[in-house]
Amino acid sequence: MQPRHFTSLLDLSSAELRDLIHRATELKNLRDADFQPLKGKVLAMVFEKSSTRTRISFEAGMAQFGGSAIFLSPRDTQLGRGEPVEDSARVISSMVDCIMLRTHAHETVTTFARYSRVPVINGLSDLLHPCQLLADMQTYFEHRGNIAGKTVTWIGDGNNMCHSYINAARQFDFKLNIACPQDYRPLPSIVDPAHDRVAFFNSPEQAAEGSDLIVTDVWASMGQEEEQKKREFAFRDFQVTSKVMQAAHSEALFMHCLPAHRGEEVEAAVIDGPQSVVFPEAENRLHAQKALLEFLICR
Ligand code: CP
Ligand code: NVA
DSSP: OOOOOBSGGGSHHHHHHHHHHHHHHHHHHHHOOOOOOOOOOOEEESSSSSHHHHHHHHHHHHHTTEEEEEOOOOOTGGGGTTTTTHHHHHHHHHHEEEEEOSSHHHHHHHHHHOSSOOEEEEEEOSSOOOHHHHHHHHHHHHHOOOTTTTTEEEEEEOOOHHHHHHHHHHTTEEEEEEOGGGGGGGOOOHHGGGTTTTTESSHHHHHHOOOOOOEEEOOOTOOGGGGGHHHHHHHOOOOOOHHHHHSOOOEEEEEEEEEOOOOTTBBBHHHHHHTBBBHHHHHHHHHHHHHHHHHHHOO
């Protein structure tokens, strides 16, 4: 049987994603230490970039399910010394039950998936961060119910998180307003297939008007550290402030995948305020990915 992969939200059907979100909440409430569907199973985790949430949630999730996880960094493996991705995928997938990768180039994830005999999960690439969206959708469902028909506003960089929000708008059926500087828009290849869901704005306040969820992310992603100063200037009018939150629906939530920079992309009063759900959102990485691992490995 061909393995299923999760390189993008588009790898699963809309119905499968919804089931996964519900299963994540079910697992969160289960609290049964004897439920170990991944007993004896091994997850390999390849990290080209830093991580707190992704590493811990996958590692803890595997342990709670009775399995184990191996942390691999390019510094310690032959991948970092130029062994071809195709060969690495064949070798690693012959020894483990699932592979999670956090990479620079998205192509590394898709090449791994092509040559792997076990499921491959994208734990963030320069293009997409689909695991984060599972947690974000779970968090919205838990706090406000179905997101279908709602309006979400993305403020800031048209980056991997923004791209995954665009894919989520298609899969979970919501409207996405994007407030973003002209030079930092998301890629047309991601936007075009979602053109009926996505609208662009120059002003964060206008984009937030009547919105049910406000989301942002860092101005300089991993790998863009040398652009920090230039980006601080370019994004100076794209901060999530209390004024932006006031333009949104009074019941609107605030999300951020973290790590956050208070005083840059978000005001401290917002991220530490009553509409913020960033910590339940972070915790849900664990539950959502346990549902994902169960779905991919126990088929
Ligand atoms: N949100 C997220 O992916 O966090 P980490 O970079 O800490 O894994
Ligand atoms: N856009 C950010 C997300 C971090 C979780 C980055 O790629 O660094």
